[in-house]
Amino acid sequence: MTETTIRRADAADADRLTELIQASAAYRGAYFAMIDGYRVTPDYLARHEVRLAVSADDRLLGFYALIREPAELDLMFVADEAQGLGLGRRLITDMLDRAREAGIAAVKVVSHPPAEHFYLRMGARRTGTRPPQARTPWEQPELHFTV
Secondary structure: OOOEEEEEOOHHHHHHHHHHHHHOHHHOHHHHHHOOOOOOOHHHHHHOEEEEEEEOOOOEEEEEEEEEOOEEEEEEEEOHHHOOOOHHHHHHHHHHHHHHHOOOOEEEEEOOHHHHHHHHHOOOEEEEEEOOOOOOOOOEEEEEEEO
16 A cells, blocks of 8 residues: 555545545445445534545545544545555554554444444454444444543
8 A cells, every 4th residue: 555644534535535435336236325425525524533544645445434522433434446455454543553552442333334344354243233223224233442
């Protein structure tokens, strides 16, 4: 993988974070309802710890959003072309480091069903299932990372 920097997102990053979400192949078909019309806003970036990974030429490769209270990994996306290169692991490691620095003991994840195995490989443990919701008419795995 080329040189990658992980940094805090700012208001100017909102549109490209939204574009990355909307372009994700993992949300085509039935799962599109989860992201249909979803936008990352400058306000969201100001309220939460959102960190992004960029290449040396500033291409967006992925990002995550950590909500501190209550602690939850709210968003995590890796660009389709960057998957399988270890970037997801780097983002999870960064998220856990940030949580630890903030004194957080555990981070909840309500997973996109196909991503559950990724989170389990990263050390999360399954703690339950979230029942179907309006935008997600299927059950979603609930997991926790111990920080």
